[in-house]
Amino acid sequence: DVKVTQSSRYLVKRTGEKVFLECVQDMDHENMFWYRQDPGLGLRLIYFSYDVKMKEKGDIPEGYSVSREKKERFSLILESASTNQTSMYLCASSSGAHTEAFFGQGTRLTVV
Amino acid sequence: AQSVAQPEDQVNVAEGNPLTVKCTYSVSGNPYLFWYVQYPNRGLQFLLKYITGDNLVKGSYGFEAEFNKSQTSFHLKKPSALVSDSALYFCAVRGPTSGTYKYIFGTGTRLKVLA
Numbered sequence: 001d002v003k004v005t006q007s008s009r010y011l012v013k014r015t016g017e018k019v020f021l022e023c024v025q026d027m028d029h030e031n032m033f034w035y036r037q038d039p040g041l042g043l044r045l046i047y048f049s050y051d052v053k054m055k056e057k058g059d060i061p062e063g064y065s066v067s068r069e070k071k072e073r074f075s076l077i078l079e080s081a082s083t084n085q086t087s088m089y090l091c092a093s094s095s096g097a098h099t100e101a102f103f104g105q106g107t108r109l110t111v112v
Numbered sequence: 113a114q115s116v117a118q119p120e121d122q123v124n125v126a127e128g129n130p131l132t133v134k135c136t137y138s139v140s141g142n143p144y145l146f147w148y149v150q151y152p153n154r155g156l157q158f159l160l161k162y163i164t165g166d167n168l169v170k171g172s173y174g175f176e177a178e179f180n181k182s183q184t185s186f187h188l189k190k191p192s193a194l195v196s197d198s199a200l201y202f203c204a205v206r207g208p209t210s211g212t213y214k215y216i217f218g219t220g221t222r223l224k225v226l227a
Contacts, residue, residue, distance in 0.1 A: 004155075031213065048214050101156075
């Protein structure tokens with residue numbers, strides 16, 4: 001089975017901290033994604049990557065950056081955490097265009 | 113631009129009755145359509161997809177979905193609902209955008225199956 005693993009289930013960080021969310025997939029997928037999920041807004045795409053060292057902005061990239069140094073790992077970075085970044089963060093990976101995405105279990109981040 | 117609409121925030125259905133969760137989409141070119149389910153404090157689980165071919169697609173846990181090109185819809189259905197089907201359901205579309213591919217999700221529909 002495909003496995004997408006996010007490093008933390010729950011995180012509490014202080015305003016202004018630099019926060020790293022890590023995601024690892026074990027199926028050699030080219031594409032990886034970071035979404036945030038908020039009630040009533042569904043899933044919104046923050047960044048995605050279709051190859052190592054390649055990245056593209058999604059719909060809400062402000063305040064975030066990403067890193068993909070190895071194919072299996074895609075990191076989301078909150079440069080200076082703010083309370084409006086309190087959310088559920090979901091990582092996903094997929095292979096070709098016709099395939100479904102596989103999701104991690106999510107990281108619930110609270111910024112205080 | 114690609115978009116997905118799930119017009120109902122919540123759907124209530126009695127156990128044993130058929131259920132429908134609605135989804136409409138907007139995309140240029142051929143759509144790739146997906147349904148996912150999310151249980152509390154969990155990631156999304158894939159249910160089924162439409163890529164091409166038969167308009168009726170069967171998926172996990174007895175769910176199916178019907179692709180209707182003229183109505184740009186991809187409604188999720190199940191003939192007989194179970195209490196354990198209660199969850200949050202997301203429709204998604206994937207299509208080419210600027211040469212790359214990303215999934216666009218709807219806002220989700222909460223399904224409550226009443227015993």
